[in-house]
Amino acid sequence: xxxxxxxxxxxxxxxxxxxxxxxxxxxxxxxxxxxxxxxxxxxxxxxxxxxxxxxxxxxxxxxxxxxxxxxxxxxxxxxxxxxxxxxxxxxxxxxxxxxxxxxxxxxxxxxxxxxxxxxxxxxxxxxxxxxxxxxxxxxxxxxxxxxxxxxxxxxxxxxxxxxxxxxxxxxxxxxxxxxxxxxxxxxxxxxxxxxxxxxxxxxxxxxxxxxxxxxxxxxxxxxxxxxxxxxxxxxxxxxxxxxxxxxxxxxxxxxxxxxxxxxxxxxxxxxxxxxxxxxxxxxxxxxxxxxxxxxxxxxxxxxxxxxxxxxxxxxxxxxxxxxxxxxxxxxxxx
Ligand code: SF4
Ligand code: MG
Numbered sequence: 001x002x003x004x005x006x007x008x009x010x011x012x013x014x015x016x017x018x019x020x021x022x023x024x025x026x027x028x029x030x031x032x033x034x035x036x037x038x039x040x041x042x043x044x045x046x047x048x049x050x051x052x053x054x055x056x057x058x059x060x061x062x063x064x065x066x067x068x069x070x071x072x073x074x075x076x077x078x079x080x081x082x083x084x085x086x087x088x089x090x091x092x093x094x095x096x097x098x099x100x101x102x103x104x105x106x107x108x109x110x111x112x113x114x115x116x117x118x119x120x121x122x123x124x125x126x127x128x129x130x131x132x133x134x135x136x137x138x139x140x141x142x143x144x145x146x147x148x149x150x151x152x153x154x155x156x157x158x159x160x161x162x163x164x165x166x167x168x169x170x171x172x173x174x175x176x177x178x179x180x181x182x183x184x185x186x187x188x189x190x191x192x193x194x195x196x197x198x199x200x201x202x203x204x205x206x207x208x209x210x211x212x213x214x215x216x217x218x219x220x221x222x223x224x225x226x227x228x229x230x231x232x233x234x235x236x237x238x239x240x241x242x243x244x245x246x247x248x249x250x251x252x253x254x255x256x257x258x259x260x261x262x263x264x265x266x267x268x269x270x271x272x273x274x275x276x277x278x279x280x281x282x283x284x285x286x287x288x289x290x291x292x293x294x295x296x297x298x299x300x301x302x303x304x305x306x307x308x309x310x311x312x313x314x315x316x317x318x319x320x321x322x323x324x325x326x327x328x329x330x331x332x333x334x
């Protein structure tokens with residue numbers, strides 16, 4: 001194959017963002033097929049870095065990635081190509097991810113050809129193109145195939161970007177803030193489409209967002225990231241209704257309306273201090289300078305994960321069941 005747009009996009013992206021790459025540390029997560037996992041955090045928490053590591057746009061300095069039990073191999077060989085076919089990224093800005101001089105037909109044909117899925121002959125290609133557009137509900141397909149990106153709405157462009165990712169027949173979709181640049185009125189439609197694709201195509205979706213309310217609506221599992229670490233995880237309903245970690249509690253308390261489905265406005269900062277630099281993170285619990293419940297040990301000892309009930313866990317000393325007071329771990333300090 002002469003061209004490899006994903007890889008080219010990838011290189012551009014790494015080059016453009018090299019200076020803002022943040023370290024992540026001790027991050028462990030499992031994506032299951034047929035489920036959406038939300039990774040929630042403020043900008044600068046390292047959540048996009050996790051997506052870029054999973055897409056193999058950045059090399060891991062330690063640790064490993066497995067896909068269906070098999071270790072992912074870096075490099076440029078056959079198994080790397082198989083990996084990048086199975087693990088597709090969807091970016092925040094659909095306008096930037098589509099080439100403005102090319103039509104929808106061009107983008108999708110190219111994706112199908114690269115992944116050997118164009119079929120034999122014109123008729124089969126047309127059918128496959130129509131299938132992709134039908135899957136993302138751009139119908140009738142003939143109305144969209146010969147359009148240029150600027151002739152589409154933001155939501156339609158993101159649907160084309162999703163269709164292009166589906167052209168690879170992926171198992172995993174990494175969606176980095178896929179709706180945050182879209183008009184509020186169409187965000188729900190795109191999230192519902194992704195949820196529908198998760199079911200029908202049995203995809204594992206990583207949904208990266210700063211909007212915890214949308215995670216509750218859209219994700220099966222929610223992980224909360226702070227300063228390069230995942231600090232809480234569990235079933236989305238539990239994590240959002242009974243947040244255990246003080247940072248998650250802060251995120252929920254500062255959401256304009258925790259019961260809304262998608263944000264009315266983007267609000268990335270929580271208003272009670274800035275996230276720390278990942279280059280020199282605070283010692284101990286990285287949240288301690290902002291934590292209203294910080295204790296002495298929080299300043300020096302990084303908290304491990306403590307298991308709560310129903311699969312929920314939090315990396316916070318409040319849940320240390322073996323602490324001096326001898327109380328049981330509490331799931332709902334509020
Ligand atoms: Fe707050 Fe301490 Fe828990 Fe960190 S470990 S979130 S500082 S109580
Ligand atoms: Mg980001």
